[in-house]
Amino acid sequence: MKSRVYLLPLILLFSGISCLAQEKTSQANSLLKTLAGRLQVELRHYKGTDLVRREPLLPGIDVEIREHSIGKDGAIQLSIQYVCNKADCNEVSLAASFHFNDWSTANYVMIPSSVYSGNRFSVLKGGYMPPYPPDLFYNRNAPISFSDNPRLAIEKGAPSSIELLTTNTATPALTFYSPEKKRGFIVLTPQRSSHTDSGLFVEENSDRTQADFTVTTPGVRKLRAEFGSFTPSQDRAATLAKGQSLELSLTVYSFPANGLSDLLETFFKVRKTYSPDTAIHYLVPGSAILDFTQKRVDSFRWAKNTFGEMYYPENSFSSFQLGWIGGMMNTFPMLSLNDSTHLEKVGKTIDFVVDHLQGKSGFFYGMMNAKNGWVSEREMPESVRNAHPGTKNSLVRKNSDALLWFFKHFELYEKLGQGHLIKKSWKDAARKLADAFVSTWKKHHEIGQYVDPETGDVVVYNTIGGGIAPAGLARAATWFHQPEYLKVASEIADFYAKEYVLRYGLTNGSCGDISQDADSESAFGFLESLMTLYSVTQDEKWLRLAKTEAALASTWVASADYQFPAGSDLQVLGARTKGAVWASTQNKHAAPGICTSSGDYLFKLLRATGNPLYAELLRDIQYAHNEVAELPGRPTVTLRQNDKIKGTSVGCSMERIQPSDAEGKGATGNLIYTSNGWTETNGMLMAMEVPGIYLQTDTKKLIVFDAIQAEQVKTSGRSITLKLTNPTRFDARVSIFSETSSEARKPLPLIAFPDWKKVTVGAGKTVLVTIPEGPSSVKKGR
Numbered sequence: 001m002k003s004r005v006y007l008l009p010l011i012l013l014f015s016g017i018s019c020l021a022q023e024k025t026s027q028a029n030s031l032l033k034t035l036a037g038r039l040q041v042e043l044r045h046y047k048g049t050d051l052v053r054r055e056p057l058l059p060g061i062d063v064e065i066r067e068h069s070i071g072k073d074g075a076i077q078l079s080i081q082y083v084c085n086k087a088d089c090n091e092v093s094l095a096a097s098f099h100f101n102d103w104s105t106a107n108y109v110m111i112p113s114s115v116y117s118g119n120r121f122s123v124l125k126g127g128y129m130p131p132y133p134p135d136l137f138y139n140r141n142a143p144i145s146f147s148d149n150p151r152l153a154i155e156k157g158a159p160s161s162i163e164l165l166t167t168n169t170a171t172p173a174l175t176f177y178s179p180e181k182k183r184g185f186i187v188l189t190p191q192r193s194s195h196t197d198s199g200l201f202v203e204e205n206s207d208r209t210q211a212d213f214t215v216t217t218p219g220v221r222k223l224r225a226e227f228g229s230f231t232p233s234q235d236r237a238a239t240l241a242k243g244q245s246l247e248l249s250l251t252v253y254s255f256p257a258n259g260l261s262d263l264l265e266t267f268f269k270v271r272k273t274y275s276p277d278t279a280i281h282y283l284v285p286g287s288a289i290l291d292f293t294q295k296r297v298d299s300f301r302w303a304k305n306t307f308g309e310m311y312y313p314e315n316s317f318s319s320f321q322l323g324w325i326g327g328m329m330n331t332f333p334m335l336s337l338n339d340s341t342h343l344e345k346v347g348k349t350i351d352f353v354v355d356h357l358q359g360k361s362g363f364f365y366g367m368m369n370a371k372n373g374w375v376s377e378r379e380m381p382e383s384v385r386n387a388h389p390g391t392k393n394s395l396v397r398k399n400s401d402a403l404l405w406f407f408k409h410f411e412l413y414e415k416l417g418q419g420h421l422i423k424k425s426w427k428d429a430a431r432k433l434a435d436a437f438v439s440t441w442k443k444h445h446e447i448g449q450y451v452d453p454e455t456g457d458v459v460v461y462n463t464i465g466g467g468i469a470p471a472g473l474a475r476a477a478t479w480f481h482q483p484e485y486l487k488v489a490s491e492i493a494d495f496y497a498k499e500y501v502l503r504y505g506l507t508n509g510s511c512g513d514i515s516q517d518a519d520s521e522s523a524f525g526f527l528e529s530l531m532t533l534y535s536v537t538q539d540e541k542w543l544r545l546a547k548t549e550a551a552l553a554s555t556w557v558a559s560a561d562y563q564f565p566a567g568s569d570l571q572v573l574g575a576r577t578k579g580a581v582w583a584s585t586q587n588k589h590a591a592p593g594i595c596t597s598s599g600d601y602l603f604k605l606l607r608a609t610g611n612p613l614y615a616e617l618l619r620d621i622q623y624a625h626n627e628v629a630e631l632p633g634r635p636t637v638t639l640r641q642n643d644k645i646k647g648t649s650v651g652c653s654m655e656r657i658q659p660s661d662a663e664g665k666g667a668t669g670n671l672i673y674t675s676n677g678w679t680e681t682n683g684m685l686m687a688m689e690v691p692g693i694y695l696q697t698d699t700k701k702l703i704v705f706d707a708i709q710a711e712q713v714k715t716s717g718r719s720i721t722l723k724l725t726n727p728t729r730f731d732a733r734v735s736i737f738s739e740t741s742s743e744a745r746k747p748l749p750l751i752a753f754p755d756w757k758k759v760t761v762g763a764g765k766t767v768l769v770t771i772p773e774g775p776s777s778v779k780k781g782r
Contacts (some may be wrong), residue, residue: 014501025778027067027076031254035183036102041065041080046091046237049222054095057082061282061589063094064527070251078250084240091237093199094246097214098174098187105208108177108260108505109152112271112555113170113582115162116506116518118202119151126772128227128586129513135383136460140446142565144462145585147228147515149368152204160204163221163236165751166191167659167668170582171271172561174200174213176504177263184212185255186267187250190274190280191563193217194247209486226662228586234665235359240450250272260505261548268551268613275560281576282635283626284705285732286687290333292631292651293684296338301677307370308356310349313677320352323401324512325678328353328711329596332408333684336754347421350409353402354429359394359453362436366512377512378450378460394461396466397510400434400525401596403472406430407479411751434476437469438488447492449509450515463509463516464500466492467526474529474536475750484751486536493529496544501526501552511595512585516717524594524601527553531601534608543608550605556582556619557626558590562659568656569639575627579620580657590627591655596678598685599662603694603710606703607744610762615694622686622705628671629653629683633729636673644675653679688753695720697773698740707736710760713768720771734759738771748773 028039041063045386047051058065066079082094109118122143123129129147136142150168153160164170166189175186189198199219204211217238224233238246239432251273257263303317311334313326319325331346357364357374376392385391406426413422440447440456448458449465473489476482500507509515510522527549534542558580564571580590595600601620605611630636635647637654655676658667692706697720704710707728714721726732735756759769 035603037100040097042095043095044095075253078272082246085244089240093216093237095216097212103211110175117504127229134381136385137149140461143545146517148587162202164200165219167197184263186253188273193249225654244544258719264551268554271559282727285707287733288730289683290687293680295568296651307351310352321367323398326681342508362432363453363455364396376425394453400466415754440718464496464507464522465509467522470529471532474532492614514584521595528601531604564611568673570669579624591659592628592679598689600689658717686689692734695738696741720770725766732761
């Protein structure tokens with residue numbers, strides 16, 4: 001009886017506290033109710049990286065929680081503050097955990113640039129570009145296989161958790177889609193709410209009926225993820241003196257979603273919630289990037305030797321890779337110079353590709369070197385080699401690139417008045433490659449990740465690595481007046497959309513140095529195909545898919561400027577890296593640009609939809625590239641070199657914008673003294689294929705992509721006067737594309753930029769330019 005007498009007040013006390021806690025988080029819990037979720041706040045106690053205790057914190061008593069409703073769907077902003085009220089609080093982390101009952105492994109989990117579909121796929125051990133086992137070859141039924149990345153477990157009962165820092169992501173966010181409940185969930189947070197980088201954790205219970213999505217400050221991982229492997233992390237929790245605090249800022253969305261498209265497209269709209277509006281960094285105009293880099297390509301990428309006379313895509317002059325990192329792509333900006341020297345150099349490069357790399361099937365070998373000739377791009381186990389003697393394989397991605405870039409070159413030759421230089425052998429090679437894609441598709445109903453260039457058979461299945469192939473086939477259909485190419489292009493695109501984008505919420509297997517991991521290159525490549533199909537057919541289906549695909553691609557693009565460690569290269573440079581593009585779930589780094597593309601299909605999507613978010617995404621990517629390109633008076637890749645070398649690599653860039661510790665803490669924020677041909681190529685392509693200024697003359701819509709200030713100062717009945725100011729240190733040739741809003745609904749030709757008006761604006765100068773109202777001078781066409 002005594003125990004009951006003393007216990008009753010305690011029960012009443014805690015009951016009252018529980019009610020108070022619910023009141024303090026009523027908006028959050030109301031928002032989460034449709035997902036069988038609730039918010040829990042706790043203080044996590046650590047010893048090193050070992051979590052030793054979780055201490056629940058009661059709102060209004062142990063922790064202060066402020067809620068603010070935003071949006072008609074009931075989205076809320078949360079501000080959570082814990083103040084140490086003891087003499088000291090040793091090794092602690094503040095955690096906001098969104099706990100979900102009635103969980104299902106059918107739910108799609110996405111953490112931007114790190115986790116897609118929970119990364120719940122078969123795993124290949126072995127670090128960077130791990131070897132493929134025998135059962136992945138010639139096996140349509142083999143599972144999709146990722147490198148060893150953070151992931152949720154496939155096996156029930158096995159530990160299932162993901163531990164990341166905000167710097168492991170393009171956007172610090174945790175998201176999921178529930179197909180059963182038809183709901184989407186997104187929680188966003190800044191890189192740092194207090195102390196150091198925050199943590200992003202997902203954990204399932206053993207029978208997978210519950211899950212926790214948790215944001216912590218600071219983030220403490222047991223293991224840090226490397227390129228396809230793990231190592232103990234050096235994360236540490238916070239030690240607070242009395243009166244010191246930890247704070248979390250969160251924005252939470254729960255919303256109706258009829259499919260993955262709704263989750264992805266909602267994410268695209270809100271991804272920049274924690275990207276503050278900052279003054280534009282007018283660093284360098286696109287024309288200067290183009291000029292500097294073209295000179296560099298001529299000086300460092302052209303070589304004549306016993307192996308070949310051509311533009312090499314990378315730093316070796318004894319091997320050549322087609323597509324992907326720039327082979328027969330860096331020739332395109334050089335062709336635009338349209339003089340006898342560069343026409344000859346580009347022609348010799350295409351000759352090399354056509355004369356030396358094409359196999360009997362029509363597919364090309366993706367790589368060739370002086371020592372061994374054709375190279376098999378994915379090492380095959382001995383048992384597979386014995387079963388298929390003499391077989392070599394080629395990356396489908398590279399062949400997809402080659403097909404599209406044949407036609408981009410052909411069209412540019414014609415635009416420049418040099419169509420007579422297009423050789424019959426080049427057109428025959430392009431037709432033979434298109435035929436190879438058609439034949440392989442008809443035989444296998446897939447085009448795979450790797451093919452045999454001699455037979456055309458699929459060697460490795462299960463990726464969307466050929467995401468650009470439908471674009472190439474659609475252009476082949478137009479060039480050769482062959483409807484079958486367009487039919488197959490449409491079938492492949494339908495297959496990719498259904499089996500990868502809408503089923504798994506990812507694209508994968510496009511990079512030449514990963515497994516079948518999710519990657520940004522296939523995401524942007526497939527977007528190129530969807531916009532090409534829309535341009536060629538005007539079928540709204542492709543435009544609808546393109547919107548979803550663009551949203552998926554945006555998950556790979558940094559939505560805010562990273563805060564880098566003090567003294568690191570990017571911190572010293574003051575680099576603004578919003579717009580950096582992450583590589584893949586295996587290769588955990590961002591880079592300056594899309595591999596390898598201008599991203600002009602985002603501009604085409606802007607024209608077709610009028611949605612300014614596509615312009616913003618493209619402009620961010622372009623500006624991020626400029627931040628790390630070496631310029632006169634602003635060394636980047638040579639920043640740490642001696643005075644003799646420092647500043648000598650003008651026009652150079654390299655493929656690292658590294659906010660994470662995936663390559664060790666010493667690599668975070670630092671550039672490598674090297675160069676990458678593909679990043680230099682996409683810098684030139686953006687300068688060429690994206691207009692510096694876009695103007696709709698009837699609606700007066702003005703969008704500026706270049707590092708130029710522009711405003712409308714006068715409008716008459718027949719013209720618009722723009723005031724252009726160049727705040728950079730370099731002279732600019734600004735391309736201006738003007739049209740009416742009705743014209744914007746019509747597709748552009750494959751090559752449009754030569755028709756755009758060019759205006760020179762000196763460094764620090766201002767000019768006025770008059771734009772006629774009415775129809776554009778750019779022809780709409782194939």
